[in-house]
Amino acid sequence: MSQSVTGIKVTGINGAVFDLVNGTEGAVLTDGLGGVLLPSFERQDTKTARGRGRRVGGLRWNPTTMRARVTVADTRLSVPRGAGYRTGAPWLALDRTFKGAFSPLQPTLVEVSTPNGPRTYRGRLESLQDVTEGGGLRDIAGRADYELTLGADLPFWQGAPVVYDFLYSADAGDNYYGPSNAAPPFYIARGNALATAVVLNPGQVPAYPTWTVTGPVTATVGIGDHLTEVTALAAGQSVTLVTEPTTQAITDEAGGRAWGAVRSWDFAAIPPGESSTVVARMVGGGPGASIRLTLTPNYLSYI
Template sequence: MPLLVGALVTTPPPPPAPPRPPVVRPTPINPGEYVPTFIDPDGVEWAMNPPGQEFFTLNAVTGYGITPVELITRPDPRGGVVVAGVRDLPRTLVWPVRIRDRTHLGFLARWRAIGDALAKTKRKGPGLFRLTRPDGSAREVLCHYQGGMEGEPGGGWLDDTPELSLLVPDGHWRAPEPIKIPWSSGDVDDYFAPYPMISSGDVLGDAVTVTNPGQVEAWPTWRLEGPATQLVATNNTRGQAFTIAHDLGPGEYLDITTRPGRVTDQDGEPVMGALVRPGSVLWRLDPGANDLDFAVTGGGPATRLTLSFYPRWETA
């Protein structure tokens, strides 16, 4: 008998899956590195995180934030206290490092070298600690070594991890280079332009606006180069002025430091009585614009006056 054969039914294959779009991964951003440097009182620079594994900074640094303060309070009769004032305090910069070498003598030489550089601040005055950011900008502090190189248990043979403690008396970070603004009574070149000159009548012209780009007040230093007999410097923004009265001949000069307040001559000797008292205030530059003017008497073609200051900030 004949066989009944059904029609062969075939299922068409599914369409191919669309190709997956390529995975686009963002290019990693290189955040860059900050570069710490200690500059000892002799001006020798010590990289605190140089290339290599023999000496480097650990990721446990503290003390580079907002300048610490002391709140001055008095009791409030209704409870609590009233904040009567705020006083900036020194800061302590804690900078742990690893020092090591393959041999004991190699480690010892490295250990002694950095220790000797830090110890100079005990006898020669403060060093500088500078942080340079990836964009090349930098801020620094004057600092004194106060501890950390005592050695830790189990160290001292091929390696050790001192936790350097540096006292920063000011508490604020400053620019590495001061801003300098000169004035002249004689012929000037491009160095002095566009700053005004002391006129032939011994009196500086119109008021000058000096901008402090820092975050906090700046304490300027002045240099008055003779001949001159008197300088009157006024900060119209603060409503304060000071007067320096001292006979200066050509080639002589005075340095007027507003913090701490002192006047010294070209030999570094204090000039007693040069600052006229009472009535003189060695004023500061507030953040932003400061309207100033000056008057110099007894001047001549060689008379020069230079204002310089370091902008300062709360953080590194």
């Protein structure tokens, strides 16, 4: 285990949580994480007969996989005081819970704690192989060793989200920019107002924001000149705009498709290590209206 990693936690699709470093739930990582130190990519460069060298284009990031060897067995930290290590039916229940944390249809969350903050990876099950040595029954021994492989839709590790709230205020004479130590930062805008903020992307690759607009309000949101217009929302209605190209979606408060709630759209990313001006314009806002920006930075590695 790298000295830069202080914890590895898995949150399964079944709600089960496993601390793979300390083994407090009966599953422990017996080797390091593999396959995720740097995602592979293809350069989209242009070469011409007359040109010297190349014209640098974009990058196409390939899907990534994460590999881990995990032992499902009680440790001294997972056994209540005075109880014995689980075998038989109790161990089978533990084993089912661990396997149920993964699926090829839904992503499982892996969170690594590092000195630079948490890094998360969301991966779907690609394989789960039993590599336990010996031919005995696993429940009698109370132990099984698995080679686990997860594949991510997005090839990056993600850091802690940066959140900005733009809130309606009936009696705010001016836009209010909260105290410098506010966490998360928040902004209060009048019913008809234009609010802006300078947002830093601390990650290593471009990051696309997610916007959530809650009525009653008509809104315009975006980065710089790249603006998206949200049609009038009634009180209690909301629209979430996920602008990341791989997972791009516009949904309503019930999670249904809501592309009809935007009049026009122009999505853009904040470049890595740079700051951009974001725009949140309210028209006809009333009590309860708000605009939230969530920016999740992307990293090439968890280290």
